[in-house]
Amino acid sequence: MNGVENNLDIKTYDIPTDSDPVHDNPIISNILLSRGIVDRKQADLGLASLSHYDTLPDIKKAVKIISLAIEHNKNILIIGDYDADGATSTSVAVMGLQRLGAKNVRWLIPARLTMGYGLNNNLLEQIYQKKPNLIITVDNGISATETCQTLSEEGIEVIITDHHLPPETLPNATAIVNPKLAENEFALSNLSGVGVMFYVLIALRAYLSEQKILTQKINLADLLSLVAIGTLADLVPMDKNNRILVHNGLLKIKNQQCPMGVLQICQIANINPADINSVDIGFKIAPNINAAGRIHQMDVAVECLISSNYETCNKKAHELKKLNNQRKITSSKMKDEAESQLIGIKKILNSHHDLFGICLYDESWHEGIIGIIAGKICEQMNLPVIIFTNSYDDNILRGSARSTHKINLKNMLDNFYQIHKDKILKYGGHAMAAGLSIKKDFLTEFSLLFNQECGKLLKNKSLKKEILTDGQLNPVNRNPIFVRNLQEVMPWGMGLAEPVFYDDxxxxxxxxxxxKFTKMFIKDKNGSSTWNVIYFGGVIDTKKGDEITIVYKLSINNFYNKPDVQLIVQNYTLK
Structure with a gap:
């Protein structure tokens, strides 16, 4: 849906006044201060500041079990997840264990549409075929209570490495390495799945060295490149420990000290490794990896990342690009169809039945993409959205939900479930993103219920989209040097928002x-500086001479190898 985004409430970050500068550039210093980085020690991204592994629950128990498996040449099976965190976790586990002496390491990632998420009973037949002595889950497993019990009865040991919130009843695993099991929040609480597995490898290397099993130094530092990709892609909070992991992972890519597959994915994403930053990972690298899990099989991504053969890496990277292009076409078609439905809904509703929560359904929509569409419509409408499609069972719908900060989806679904346990078959998630399965004949009632409940929660609240910015930026600072410094000073991500400015x-x-996109050439309202602008969110209904307030991020366009500052529109208001 295109149109003027007039319904904006532009705010600026609060900057502590009692802190010393944390960067030599005063603008960058204020940005860091506003993100809670209040001293230079917090801004230090050296590996020496990385937190130690010994605070992770069950870490010592896990490495002893893995060590024995390596020593006795046991079959080790890695069970991964079908997203970028899962793919990088799997790759880090396979490559790391092989370097540390494991001879028999295999991996298995379930197909999203037919096998379900993570370690589950649908995988048992494939697991038994691989005859593992030890299973290590990565980025999953904390909820696999039933399957773990089955495997235990079969004499197969299971080590769970995960970072998701645990259920009330933990699986009967040999060891569970999950920072969320700690009683209190600590330095490693926000690790991604790949971050947890990397820490297991560091601890394992130390243990093998202490036991004189390793007689030479094994380098794992290049795997930080995969840790950076998985951490940024999974949108975990960018606390100090994660900043260090990501920053040093990016350095490995910049210096081409990373798996060959990472460089090949950079190539197909048109990224110069020397210039890579956290935004490139989030918007270019991660989508290519995620496309494999959404459209096809995540095996393609893992094969690309773990191979040391150029031809294999190149071939698999191009397969990822093809899958991502297919994902883009499907996403665009689904978004257009969702917007058409939304227009019809708004026509039906009158002043007595306002729209507060949106439920849309089409039997043909791809289950692997409904989350993307929910996010886009939520961002566009500034309202909670659930996108439904058919599941493997024609009588069951699967939905993917996204919300604004004003409505907690998890709490709402908890309440719905207490009343409609017979119709809401499964759900999970957190405040702003969730997934659920419902009976198909419950869709109409659920849609009305969702809209009504959202209406109650939004009553007397402003529906204006609140945009938090770093204020206005003097045109002299919109230059390539400043933009490069801004991109490289920190790995921007969840909880450490990329700088955003606004101007007229x-x-x-x-x-x-x-x-679908709008490209503009503009000038500062109170100046003569001119700028190239791109808006990927749709068509801006504008004309020459219009006055426009733009909320924007800064980027560098290297067209013809000439660096030029470009403004990326996030939101706008036509005056």
């Missing part, structure tokens, strides 16, 4: 691209 401009010219 005059439209000099504009062009609509593919009927």
């Amino acid at each position: 401009f005059i439209v000099l010219s504009y062009k609509i691209l593919q009927n």
Whole structure:
């Protein structure tokens, strides 16, 4: 849906006034201070500041079991997840264990649409075929209570490495390495799945060295590149420990000290490794990896990342690109169809039945992409959204939900479930993202219930989209050197938001691209500086001479190898 985003409430970050500068550039210093980085020690991203592994629950028990498996040449099976965190976790586990002496390491990632999530009973037949003595889960397993019990009865040991919230009843695993099991929050609480597995490898290497099993130093540092990708892709909070992991992982990619598959994915994503930053990972690298799990099988991504053969890495990287292009086409079609449904719903509703929570359904929509569409519609409408499609069972619908900070989806679904246990078959998630399965004949009632409950929660609350920015930026600071410094000072991510500015401009010219994007040439309202601008969110209904307030991020366009500052529109208001 295109149109003017007038319904904005632009705010600026609060900056502590009692802190010393944390960066030599005062603008960057204020940005860091506003994100809670209040001293230079917090801004230190050296590996020496990385927290120790010994605070992780069950870490010592886990490495002893893995050590014995390596010593006795046991069959080790890695069970991964079908997203970028899962793919990088699997790759880190396979490569790391092989370097540390494991001779028999295999891996298995379930197909999203047919096998379900993580370690589950649907995988048992495939697991038995691989005849493992030890299973290590990565980025999953904490909820696999029933399957763990079955495997235990079969004499197969299971080590769970995960970072998701645990259920009330833990699986009967030999060891569970999960920072969320700690009684109190600590330095490693926000590790991603790949972060947890990397820490297991560090602890294992130390243990093998202490036991004189390792007689030479084994380098694991290049695997930090995969830790960076998985951590950024999974949107875990960018606390100090994760900042260190990601920063040093990016350095490995910049220096091409990383698995060959990472460099090949950079190539197909048109990224110069020397210039890579956290935004490139989130918007270019991660989508190519995730596309495999959404559209096809995550095996393609893992095969690309673990191979040391150039031809294999290159071939698999191009397969990922093809899958991502397919994902883009499908996403675009689904988004258009969702927007058409939304227009119809808004026409039906009148002033007595306002729209507060959106449920949309189409039997043909791809289950692996409904989460993307829910996120896009939620961002566009500034309202909670659930996108439903058919599941493997024609009588059951699967939904993916996204929300704003004003409505907690998990709490709402908890309440719904207490009343409709017979119709809501399964659900899970957190405040702003969730998944659920419901009976198909419950969809209409559920949609009305969702809209009504959202209406109650939004009553007397402003529906304006609150945009938190770093204020206005003097045009002299919109230069390539400042932008590079901004991109490299920190690995921006969840909880450490990428800098966003706002200013008033005059439209000099504009062009609509593919009927989906808007490219503009603008000048500062109170100045003569001109800028190239791109808006990926749709068509801006503008004309030459319009005054426009733009909320934007800064980027560098290297067209013809000439660095030029470009403004990436996040939101806008036409005056």
